[in-house]
Amino acid sequence: MKRNGVQLILILLGAAFVFVMLILPLITVMTYALRQGWETFAEAITDDYAVKALKLTGFSTVITLAVNTAFGVFASWAIAKFAFRGKQVLTTLIDIPFSISPIIAGLIFILVFGRIGWAYPLTESLGVKVVFAVPGIVLATIFVTFPFISRELIPLMQAQGNEEEEAAALMGAKGLKIYRRITLPHIKWALLYGVILCTARAMGEFGAVSVVSGHLRGKTNTLPLHVEILFNEYKLTAAFAVSSILVVTAIIIMILRNIVEYKLKKEEG
Amino acid sequence: MYVELKNLNKRFGNYQAADGVSFSIEKGKLVGLLGPSGSGKTTILRMISGLEQPDSGDIFIDGVRVNDLPAAKRGVGFVFQNYALFRYMTVFDNIAFGLTVQKKDKAFIRARVTELIRLIGLEGLEKRRPHQLSGGQKQRVAFARALAPNPHLLLLDEPFAAIDAKVRKELRSWLRETIGKVGITSVFVTHDQEEAVEVADDIIITNNGRIEQIGSPVDIYRNPKTPFAAQFIGTSIRIPEYWKLHGYEKTPGFEHAVVRPEFVLVSKIEKEQYPVTSKRGVISGIFFRGNAMELNIDVNGLHLTSNQSLDEAAFAVGEEVSVLIYRLYIYNETEVRLVENSSIKSDGTFFI
Numbered sequence: 001m002k003r004n005g006v007q008l009i010l011i012l013l014g015a016a017f018v019f020v021m022l023i024l025p026l027i028t029v030m031t032y033a034l035r036q037g038w039e040t041f042a043e044a045i046t047d048d049y050a051v052k053a054l055k056l057t058g059f060s061t062v063i064t065l066a067v068n069t070a071f072g073v074f075a076s077w078a079i080a081k082f083a084f085r086g087k088q089v090l091t092t093l094i095d096i097p098f099s100i101s102p103i104i105a106g107l108i109f110i111l112v113f114g115r116i117g118w119a120y121p122l123t124e125s126l127g128v129k130v131v132f133a134v135p136g137i138v139l140a141t142i143f144v145t146f147p148f149i150s151r152e153l154i155p156l157m158q159a160q161g162n163e164e165e166e167a168a169a170l171m172g173a174k175g176l177k178i179y180r181r182i183t184l185p186h187i188k189w190a191l192l193y194g195v196i197l198c199t200a201r202a203m204g205e206f207g208a209v210s211v212v213s214g215h216l217r218g219k220t221n222t223l224p225l226h227v228e229i230l231f232n233e234y235k236l237t238a239a240f241a242v243s244s245i246l247v248v249t250a251i252i253i254m255i256l257r258n259i260v261e262y263k264l265k266k267e268e269g
Numbered sequence: 270m271y272v273e274l275k276n277l278n279k280r281f282g283n284y285q286a287a288d289g290v291s292f293s294i295e296k297g298k299l300v301g302l303l304g305p306s307g308s309g310k311t312t313i314l315r316m317i318s319g320l321e322q323p324d325s326g327d328i329f330i331d332g333v334r335v336n337d338l339p340a341a342k343r344g345v346g347f348v349f350q351n352y353a354l355f356r357y358m359t360v361f362d363n364i365a366f367g368l369t370v371q372k373k374d375k376a377f378i379r380a381r382v383t384e385l386i387r388l389i390g391l392e393g394l395e396k397r398r399p400h401q402l403s404g405g406q407k408q409r410v411a412f413a414r415a416l417a418p419n420p421h422l423l424l425l426d427e428p429f430a431a432i433d434a435k436v437r438k439e440l441r442s443w444l445r446e447t448i449g450k451v452g453i454t455s456v457f458v459t460h461d462q463e464e465a466v467e468v469a470d471d472i473i474i475t476n477n478g479r480i481e482q483i484g485s486p487v488d489i490y491r492n493p494k495t496p497f498a499a500q501f502i503g504t505s506i507r508i509p510e511y512w513k514l515h516g517y518e519k520t521p522g523f524e525h526a527v528v529r530p531e532f533v534l535v536s537k538i539e540k541e542q543y544p545v546t547s548k549r550g551v552i553s554g555i556f557f558r559g560n561a562m563e564l565n566i567d568v569n570g571l572h573l574t575s576n577q578s579l580d581e582a583a584f585a586v587g588e589e590v591s592v593l594i595y596r597l598y599i600y601n602e603t604e605v606r607l608v609e610n611s612s613i614k615s616d617g618t619f620f621i
Contacts, residue, residue, distance in 0.1 A: 163353035166320055171367035171418060172341035185357035 029247050032240035044241035052218045053226035054245065056134065060209075060222065061202040064141045068198055072149025073191070077183065079150075080157030081165060091154075097146045105143050106211025109136055132214030137222060140208035145201045152194035153187055160186055189264040196260060200253045204246060270329075271296035271454050272317065272422060277326035279312055279478075286312035287323065288478035294456065294471075299448055301469030302458045305501070309478040310458045311350075314424050317456065318345045330422060346415030346453075348425040352407045354399040360386070360410050361395040367418035385413040388447065405436040412444070416451065423448070425457035429464060441468050462502055466490070474498050492607070496525070496600040503529040504574060511597055515548060516612035523599040523606065532596040533575040535564055535584070541591040550592040552584050568592050 034041055044050065078084070079091055097105065112119050113130035123130050130136045168178045206224040213220040215229065223246055230239035270293035279287040286309040294300050302310040315321040317328060319340030328335050335343050355363050362369075364385055368378045386392055389409040399407055408428065415423060428444065429437045445468050448455050459465050465472050466486040474481040474489065474497070482489055482498045493499035500507070511526035512519035541547055550568035557563075562577045564584060573592065577584070584590065595610045 163349045163351060164355055167347065167349060167353045167414075168355070168366065168370075170318060170320070170340050170345065170347050172370045173366070177370070181358075182355055 026247060026251075029240055029243050032237065033244040035240075036237050040237055041241045041244075044235075044238035045245060047238070049217050049221065050223075050226060050238075050242050053221045053223045053242075056137070056221065057203055057223040060134070060138045060141050061199060063138050064145055064202045065195060065198060067142050068145055068149050069191075069195060071146070072153060072194060075150045076153035076157055076187075077179070080154050081162055081183075094147050094150055097143055102140075102144055102205065102207030103211060106140055106208035109140055109143075109208075109212050113139075131212055132216065133220060136212035137209050137220060140212045141202050141205050144205050144208050145198045148198040148201060149191065149194035152190050152197070156187055156190045157183070189260055189267055193257065193260045193264060196253055196257045200250060200257075203249060270294065271298075271331060272456070273327075273329040274313070274317070275327040275329070277313070277316060277323045277328065279309075279316060279321065279323050285309075285478045287316065287326075290326070290475075290478070290480055292473055292480055292483055294454060296454055297452060298470045299445065299455045299457070299468065301465035301472045302456060302475055303462060303465040303469075303472050304460065304475035304481075306460055308475040310460075310475045311426055312478075313475065314426055314456060314458050317422075318347050318424050319343050320347070344421045346418070346420035346423045348408075348411045348415045348423070348428055350427040350430055352399070352411040352431070354407055354410055354414070356399050358398075359395060360391065360397050360399075360402070363399070363410055364413045364417050366414065371418060381417060385417055388416075388451075389413045403436075404432040405440050408432060408440060409443075412447070416453070421454065423453045423455040425455065427459060428457055429459070429461075437464075444468065474501065476501070493598065493605050496602065496605060499598045499600055499605045500527055503531075505529055505598075506572070506574060508571065508597065511599060514594060514597075516594075516610035517597065517608065518611065520599055520606070520608070523601050523604075525601070526597045526599045528573065528594055528597055530563070530574045530576045532594060533566070533573050534593040534595060535566060535575045535577065536591050536593075537584075538589060538591055542593075547591040547593045550590055552586050552588045552590060555584060555586055566590065566592055 033044075075090070075094060079087060110131055111117050113123055113136065114120065115131075117131075119130075128135060130139065164182050165178050168182050173181070204224060205222075206228075209222055210225055210228075213222065213225055215221060215225060217226075217229070221229065223242065227239050227242050227246070230236075230242060272294040274293070275291050277287045277290040279285075284307075288309075290309070290313055302313060304310045312321060316323050317330075319335070319338065323336070330343060330345075355366065358366070361382055364382045365378050368381060373381075382395075386395060389412060391406060391409060394402070394406070399410070402410065408431075412425075412428075425444075429440060432440060441464060457468065459468075469486060471484065472486055472489050473483045474495075476497045481501075482494045484492075489498060490502055493502055499505065505527040506529075508514070508526045508528055511517050535550075535552075536542065536547075538549075548568050550566040550573070552564055553567045553572070554565035555562060556565075558576070560579070562579060562584075564575045564577055566573045566575060573594075575592075593610070597608050597610075599606050599608055
């Protein structure tokens with residue numbers, strides 16, 4: 001097909017936009033990170049606080065994934081395959097984290113578990129510190145990434161209907177067997193896709209975590225918070241070096257995402 | 270009676286899917302639940318199977334009240350409208366599923382599945398996945414899967430709806446034959462009267478959640494008991510003010526009438542047999558229906574249909590013809606009557 005002038009201009013405009021908005025920042029991060037050579041870079045990312053921040057981010061991501069996967073699978077099963085009172089309310093509730101600003105989400109936890117919060121005496125008596133501690137970070141991350149997995153699964157499961165499950169139930173199969181043999185094979189790629197998106201979001205979460213963390217270096221500092229601290233201290237190279245860890249994981253996650261998406265499409269088509 | 274429903278009621282929100290449904294089915298019969306979509310026929314089937322619970326009423330299978338029995342314990346096989354084959358399992362595993370759940374031993378399962386695959390004529394396709402099968406083949410696998418655990422009652426929801434016309438005919442006679450061979454009591458749901466007439470021993474007509482009529486196809490066709498049955502069965506055309514036709518008088522209390530194509534005799538003007546009672550009409554359309562010609566005739570604004578065998582004299586669109594209506598169903602809200610053209614009777618010359 002022969003392209004005319006307008007088409008060419010639109011394509012160039014699109015390409016330029018993508019370059020400026022997406023590719024240029026990535027290149028900038030990487031070049032800044034390596035500006036003072038490999039040694040400075042290695043030093044910045046093997047720094048004690050950076051490693052601790054990475055570990056904390058990893059830890060909270062793993063817990064978040066476990067909780068949200070379990071919840072997402074159960075919630076989507078209940079919503080897509082059963083009729084019950086309050087289903088609409090539950091579906092709306094699940095979406096709340098999508099519509100609430102992460103800062104507000106963080107504040108909610110401060111107001112509930114902080115010194116002035118109503119749950120403070122309870123957690124205090126149990127000897128658990130929530131706010132300005134790891135549990136708060138995990139809670140905030142779970143909250144923010146709450147809908148990711150169930151949102152992936154519900155439409156798919158609704159589209160597939162109940163007949164296969166009903167057929168299996170009629171032949172005497174019990175819930176767990178039906179789930180394992182009939183439902184799970186349908187949703188496995190969508191589930192994995194949801195898990196990947198959830199991972200990306202959990203690792204990068206800044207706002208809500210920033211509010212509940214208290215920024216205690218080596219204790220309650222996640223990787224994104226660590227980047228902010230370095231940046232504020234004008235340690236630009238170190239800040240970008242640590243950022244590059246997040247960027248590289250993000251790129252890996254996106255590649256995984258594309259593979260899964262391809263599999264998902266192949267399955268559907 | 271093998272299956273008995275007593276005064277079943279089921280409501281979904283504002284929609285009364287079953288309204289005082291009662292009927293019974295003899296052992297070994299193949300029964301068709303026939304009705305327009307939304308008439309509650311599928312709901313009745315799902316309540317028998319246990320996939321749906323009635324709001325009130327009793328269901329008996331083989332003398333046992335099964336209302337509180339879970340679906341899996343009712344000894345019922347179910348064939349879903351869209352087959353609902355397990356798409357991540359092979360044909361073999363699909364058919365074997367019910368037996369695997371029952372923890373039968375491997376050799377027994379293999380023997381039973383092989384036997385069923387032979388019954389449905391799909392030898393060699395055991396390893397295929399559902400998406401590698403044609404519609405007719407999927408239907409057969411669904412049928413075999415439902416039969417595998419040896420149910421006492423087979424329920425089929427619109428078994429031919431998703432299959433193209435040619436295969437459907439073939440599959441219908443196959444299903445009828447196979448069910449006969451297996452000897453299992455069966456109930457199927459359909460909205461297609463041709464299918465019901467061809468396949469079922471008995472037909473149950475449903476409308477608005479109620480049972481309109483139960484009987485053999487011939488019986489229902491000859492003696493529709495309710496206005497709905499009269500209009501629904503056959504290609505029925507409503508006739509306004511039937512008493513204005515030649516040879517019919519107004520019967521008090523009966524306002525409406527329907528006529529079927531086979532009650533309408535069309536002949537060339539020069540071959541007209543009952544000049545007194547016949548009317549003149551104009552052919553407005555001719556359609557080839559495979560084994561017959563369908564004629565649409567316009568008689569002074571009244572649109573009638575008649576079937577003509579292929580051997581009979583050919584007509585042309587626009588031709589003036591002689592039209593004789595020799596029977597009518599007249600009905601009111603509750604009753605249906607068959608009336609003959611009185612002038613033919615008095616002539617004493619008419620016979621079928």
